[in-house]
Amino acid sequence: MSATTDQQAALRIASGRKPFVEPLRLGERLKEIRLANQWTLEDVSQRTGLARSTLSKIENDQISPTFTAVQKLINGLGIDLPQLLTPPRVQPRTMGRRDLTRQGEGQRHPTPTYEHELLSCELAQKRMIPFKTIVRARSFDEFSEWVRHDGEEFLMVLEGEVRLYTEFYEPLQLSRGDSIYFDSDMGHALVSLGDDDAVVLSVCTPGDSA
C-alpha cells in the first residue's frame, strides 16, 4: 500500500468521525480569557490589532469573526486555537499520580547486549517510558539486527563512554553527560567503549498505534 493511499485512508477515517460540535460560545470564551488576564478591550485591541468595537461585538456574539480575525486573536493573546475553543476545561486533570524508583530498584530485563532497568513501572498509562540501561555490547557485530521501535527516544550517558550506531548517520561517540534525541524507528544500537560497562538513561515514547 502506497504512502499516499495510506494517508488518504487516514483522512477518510478521520473525517468519518462525528464530533458533535455545539454552540462553541467563542465570544463568551474570549471574554473569560480577557477578564482572567485583567485586560480591557483596549488592551486586547492593542495586542491583536482588532478594533475595540469589533472585540466588543465578538464577545457579545453580535458578529461571527472572520478567520483572519481569529488568527489575530490567537497571535495577539498568545494562546492556542484549541484553548480559545475549549470550554473552560472543567476538570483540570490533576490526577496527581506519582511513581518513585530508588537507585537500582527498577525492574530488570537482561539481554545479551543490554541490561535494561525499567523505572517507574508501577504507573500504567504513561506517555513516556524511562529506563536505565547497562550497555554490555562491545561491538556492533553483537547485534543481529537494528534495534527499532515506533516513537521517539531521548538518551543521556550517565557513566562510561558509548558509540551510537544509527541507520542513517555515521556512528557517534558519546561521553558522560552527552545526550541525544532521535526517531527510534530509525535503526539504532549502542556499544560500550571503555573497560567497564557504560550506563545510559533512556526515555521513549510509547508506540503510536494511532
Added chain:
Amino acid sequence: MSATTDQQAALRIASGRKPFVEPLRLGERLKEIRLANQWTLEDVSQRTGLARSTLSKIENDQISPTFTAVQKLINGLGIDLPQLLTPPRVQPRTMGRRDLTRQGEGQRHPTPTYEHELLSCELAQKRMIPFKTIVRARSFDEFSEWVRHDGEEFLMVLEGEVRLYTEFYEPLQLSRGDSIYFDSDMGHALVSLGDDDAVVLSVCTPGDSA
C-alpha cells in the same frame, strides 16, 4: 515573573511548537480532505450548506472564511477543527531525525530558583522535552507558587540531593540515581539539600492542547 510562568515559557520554546500560527493553509487543507474523500464541491456544498462558489474561493485562499462558515465545514464534514488546521502527519515515519547535545551545550534559561539547560532544542515537533536543571533553591519559601504545567514529567537526580515538594504528597527526599514520574499539573517544586547545587534531568511531555 513567577517560576510557573518561567517554566511554561521555557517549555513552549523547547517543544518547538510554533508559538504563533503562520500561513495556516486552510484552503489547501480543505481541498486535501475533499479530494481524499472523493467529494466534489457540490457534495461538500450539500453537506455544509455553503455555496459551491464560496467553497472554491476558500480552497483558493481568495477569501478568509467567517467563523460560522468554519463551523459549517467542521459539522458538515464531520471533522475536528484541529484536524482542519493540522496537516496530517505527512511523514510516513522513519524520518530519522536526530539531535545531539554535548555535555553543557544545551540552551540555558536561568531563573531565580532553577537554571534550566534545554537539551535537543534543535529539533522541533517532538513528543518529549528533555532538560537538565541546576537546582538553586534551598527552601520552599523561595517559590512564589507551585510549578505546574500540563502533561507528565520524569525526573532523575544526577548530582546532589534534593527534596521534592508536591501538592498532594509529603515531601520526598531524592538522592543521586533516584527517579520519579508524576503528573506535572500537580504542583511541584524542588530544593537542593546539600551545600552544592543539585543537578537533575527532567523529561516532560508537551502540553496537551487537545
Added chain:
DNA sequence: AAACTCTGTTTCCTATAGTGAACCCATTCA
C-alpha cells in the same frame, strides 16, 4: 457638582465574505 478619565456599547460607513447564475473546460454520449 462639573470636568476628566476610563470603561464597554452603539452608530454609521466601507471593505469583504457569501450566494446564485453565468461561464469555461473537460468527458461522455448520441
Added chain:
DNA sequence: TGAATGGGTTCACTATAGGAAACAGAGTTT
C-alpha cells in the same frame, strides 16, 4: 461531430464583518 453532462471558476449582487468615532455609564479629581 455536435449535444449533454458534470466538474471548477468567475461575475454581480447582497449580507455582513471590521473600523473610526460618537455615545453612555461609573468612578476620580478639582
